[in-house]
Amino acid sequence: MPEPRVLSLGAGVQSTTLLLLSAEGRIPRYDVAIFADTGWEPSAVYAHLDRIEREIARPAGIPIQRVRVGNIRDDALDPAHRFASMPLFVRKRDGTRGMARRQCSAEYKIRPIREALRTLLGAKPKANGRPGPPPRGRTAVQSIGISRDEVIRAKDSGVSYSRHEFPLLDLDGAADGRPGWTRADCVRYLRRNGFGQTPRSACVGCPFRRNDSWRALRDTDPHTWADAVEFDRAIRHGSARANAAGHPLDGKFYLHPSCVPLDEAPIDRVTRGEWADRQTNLFDAIADTEAGLTDEIGCSPFTCRADLFEELP
Template sequence: MKRIISLGLGLQSTGMYFMSCKGLLPKADFAIFSDTGMEAEASYKYLQWLLNWQRDNCGIPIIVCRDKNLFEDLLHSSPDVHNVSIPAFTANEDGSIGMLRRQCTHKYKIQVINDYIRDHIYGLSKGARRPPTAIWLGISTDEIERMAYPQQSWCINTYPYLGYYTTHKGECNHIDWARPMNSQDIVRWLVLQGLPIPTKSACVFCPYKSDAAWAAQKEFAPQDFASAIRIDEAIRNSTPKGVNSPVYLHRSCTPLATVDFDPEQKQNWGECSGTCHI
């Protein structure tokens, strides 16, 4: 059975990649990163460093998929382009704040990786049955609530940091070779190995941000913040998608460029599954 690391460029999945390369975990066959088109500048720099490390150390092959570009699709939305919604905010007529459905992760992350596995790793036609495949997901013990069952029958969700794998049939079984770890355990291991710690990976315009995160992006990554403003302005009128109220990236339902962020507000908005940046 092939082992595929779902590489999100975050702490857990990157640590999982290194542990597999160095023999602490079984050797995976591939690591796949799906680029949505506008990750943080720091994440792209880390990706390039990681690709160089993989080349110089004969590491597990890293595949970067750029088949779909969420940034461009949102920026140039038109009736001719089928777009999915991001979990942005709307102000209802009664004054309450609503949130759009999060469809982006499935189409621009999960589906892209699944299609690559079908088309290139197995060389199958669309609709063909894929053999059972272990998809490694970097969820640590302090995030165990994120463990989930796969939607596809061929997919076996494998959690090396939790010690379990789950199947489409609702099974949850123990992994003998697992290395249960929390996020701090992973940080310590990377430090002891002399490896750089990756920053949190996510689209620069992801609405699942605290004010503190927005403020930090504005101050320390102004180019990323400028890109987020472009998306915030582009999605304002989402009537072609059936959303009649104006749409915003920030919970206050005001233009991102004018928000006075509270650096003490550190709680993320929304129920982020973390799938994008594990």
């Protein structure tokens, strides 16, 4: 049977570029694009997803499948729900700072995409209703939007039924003439095609947001900012389920690395990372600024940018 071609659609710059390239016929056509919804993306991401479905995917005959295992915000505050740990900052009782282990992208993004993939390949549901392994020998090509500047994140799938490919790394036509497109090449391409405002995809309350991203949220979307501030307050004493089970947190959780409440955090400070990006990657910074994008760290299912996050101050 033919190997289905599946786009992992984070709805950020790189995966939107792949969708558009496929719709234009510059890369082979996708059979389906899968978007894993954590339930807590900013409204700009959902609006963008609706738009690319309407204006790119549907006319090209590429279905967008939205998959979801829950709502990361509500689940974190629900005493009856297992807490798929977000990378929250912790100030421990002894004053030291740390970060909670991150399980959220595996739980809310990778897991539902892989389940959809196995179903697509003909897997039968198990007793718990989740798809089992696909029939022997059936595989899919999973296309991941990794640009040349982040080639280090190009990794094998780690499962036998999925083979990762990274089409942006093979494209010609980059501004510097080298093989493979950078993120700035993608932004330019999107701008030429009327999608210059493509947002970066990440949960509203993702602790990986940098100061510029928090500032943008506060200054442009007060309602969503208030939601993040409220969540930051609600998560302060640990997961609702752990507390209900009598296992209180040894310290306090925060969304901001300064470990102060989000609405008091020093988000107006331009961080080392912001300066470094502006200086070492001026071309990208200009392209981003022109496109109205910030330097926030997006969270695509298979290209977590956690390693870009600055170390704790």
